[in-house]
Amino acid sequence: MTPLLSVKDVRKTYGGRIGCTDVSFDLYPGEVMGIVGESGSGKSTLLNCMAGHLPPDGGQVLFDTRTRGMVDTLTMSEPERRMLSRTDWAFVHQHARDGLRMGVSAGGNVGERLMAVGARHYGQIREQAVDWLGRVEIDEDRMDDPPSAFSGGMQQRLQIARNLVTGPRLVFMDEPTGGLDVSVQARLLDLLRGLVREMGLSAIIVTHDLAVVRLLADRLMVMKSGHVVETGLTDQVLDDPQHAYTQLLVSSVLQV
Amino acid sequence: MIKIDNVSKSFTLHNQGAAVIPVMDGATFEVGAGECVALTGNSGAGKSTLMRMIYGNYLSASGHIWTGDTDVANAEPREIIALRRATLGYVSQFLRVVPRVPTLEVVAEPLLSVGVAKDVAFARARDLLSRLNIPETLWGLSPTTFSGGEQQRVNIARGFAHDYPAMLLDEPTASLDATNRETVLSLIEEAKTRGAAIIGIFHDAPARDRVADREINVSAFTPAKVA
Numbered sequence: 001m002t003p004l005l006s007v008k009d010v011r012k013t014y015g016g017r018i019g020c021t022d023v024s025f026d027l028y029p030g031e032v033m034g035i036v037g038e039s040g041s042g043k044s045t046l047l048n049c050m051a052g053h054l055p056p057d058g059g060q061v062l063f064d065t066r067t068r069g070m071v072d073t074l075t076m077s078e079p080e081r082r083m084l085s086r087t088d089w090a091f092v093h094q095h096a097r098d099g100l101r102m103g104v105s106a107g108g109n110v111g112e113r114l115m116a117v118g119a120r121h122y123g124q125i126r127e128q129a130v131d132w133l134g135r136v137e138i139d140e141d142r143m144d145d146p147p148s149a150f151s152g153g154m155q156q157r158l159q160i161a162r163n164l165v166t167g168p169r170l171v172f173m174d175e176p177t178g179g180l181d182v183s184v185q186a187r188l189l190d191l192l193r194g195l196v197r198e199m200g201l202s203a204i205i206v207t208h209d210l211a212v213v214r215l216l217a218d219r220l221m222v223m224k225s226g227h228v229v230e231t232g233l234t235d236q237v238l239d240d241p242q243h244a245y246t247q248l249l250v251s252s253v254l255q256v
Numbered sequence: 257m258i259k260i261d262n263v264s265k266s267f268t269l270h271n272q273g274a275a276v277i278p279v280m281d282g283a284t285f286e287v288g289a290g291e292c293v294a295l296t297g298n299s300g301a302g303k304s305t306l307m308r309m310i311y312g313n314y315l316s317a318s319g320h321i322w323t324g325d326t327d328v329a330n331a332e333p334r335e336i337i338a339l340r341r342a343t344l345g346y347v348s349q350f351l352r353v354v355p356r357v358p359t360l361e362v363v364a365e366p367l368l369s370v371g372v373a374k375d376v377a378f379a380r381a382r383d384l385l386s387r388l389n390i391p392e393t394l395w396g397l398s399p400t401t402f403s404g405g406e407q408q409r410v411n412i413a414r415g416f417a418h419d420y421p422a423m424l425l426d427e428p429t430a431s432l433d434a435t436n437r438e439t440v441l442s443l444i445e446e447a448k449t450r451g452a453a454i455i456g457i458f459h460d461a462p463a464r465d466r467v468a469d470r471e472i473n474v475s476a477f478t479p480a481k482v483a
Binding site for chain 2: 235251
């Protein structure tokens with residue numbers, strides 16, 4: 001089986017400081033990988049380098065494209081990369097307002113992404129938007145309201161609908177449940193898990209919440225000071241951590 | 257079906273002055289199809305540790321743990337995931353589920369993930385839940401709010417939903433009343449009849465005597481005390 005995404009020696013420095021370095025891994029179709037670590041460990045830098053939001057200083061990010069097979073997305077032409085990020089890739093931001101257009105209606109936010117890949121039939125776009133709003137549990141009668149009139153949890157669900165409407169194969173998520181209260185978090189986790197299973201998505205989830213990765217991720221990567229210190233099956237890393245930092249991280253979680 | 261070959265394990269506690277605690281050495285045994293082997297030994301002898309190593313939950317320091325064609329001790333995460341999905345079931349003592357998911361779906365999930373049709377999976381889930389005396393009024397609720405015994409039974413129903421060729425059972429009859437204990441024992445017997453290889457930990461001696469074909473004392477694999 002060929003990997004969907006193959007990351008090789010990705011490195012990013014901020015002046016003399018290391019953002020992340022020596023990061024290599026393969027992600028296979030249908031796999032969900034979690035990246036955990038404390039603030040400043042380089043997990044968001046890595047995610048942004050992979051998703052093409054930040055230019056890394058070295059390394060390769062190979063993606064199994066539909067037409068050309070494995071291609072290094074870092075050396076890809078700008079239009080091609082932009083097309084990729086509208087079709088096969090999706091990026092869910094921690095703050096929904098970074099991923100949404102706040103002045104456009106909820107339905108418009110979902111429809112816009114469809115139009116970006118060529119959909120032009122208003123009725124069909126609206127129909128698909130209604131369908132996706134339903135899947136993320138937003139009532140149809142809120143479809144013409146702007147996201148600024150939504151609660152934080154609803155905005156996050158809308159952002160997910162906007163991202164998944166084009167049927168991406170790879171989703172990058174940056175703290176998707178951060179800043180939401182626990183009941184909304186549970187709802188969102190349930191939703192994400194269902195979508196991942198039904199659509200066969202691959203996903204990379206950056207978070208500092210170990211309970212979230214335990215429920216969502218198959219595999220885990222632990223980062224500290226820009227380096228990957230441990231990788232493995234999620235429950236194995238959490239239940240039998242090998243590295244000193246992972247042991248500290250796991251033993252620091254509050255028990256409810 | 258399950259073949260454990262010269263497996264060892266130690267824990268390194270980095271936050272306690274890097275203390276290394278050897279817990280297992282030279283564990284070797286086999287379990288054939290249709291056979292049930294009970295792990296015995298005192299508390300702390302390493303029964304659960306060994307079971308978790310077979311499931312890939314704990315990392316083995318050396319040796320091989322074959323379940324079918326997969327060597328869990330040396331496999332990639334995705335190979336272990338595939339093994340757990342189709343071949344190796346595990347009934348732990350604790351139910352761990354996504355909040356908000358109804359009990360019926362929790363039980364049917366292992367079947368859905370191997371591609372069984374929805375109606376078949378839910379029919380099987382309903383059958384197991386009624387056999388284990390979970391009242392039908394609770395099926396639509398998330399098991400997170402259930403009593404300890406009910407959670408344990410939901411966990412068992414989930415563990416037995418798919419006909420895994422190999423199963424690990426960690427105290428499946430703990431905290432169950434006589435009727436439910438009887439149901440669980442017959443589920444184990446049915447699994448043996450269809451050819452499942454089973455490794456179990458049973459503190460309940462009469463239950464162990466009834467379903468287990470052999471016993472393996474884990475203390476035999478405890479390393480000699482150093483210092």
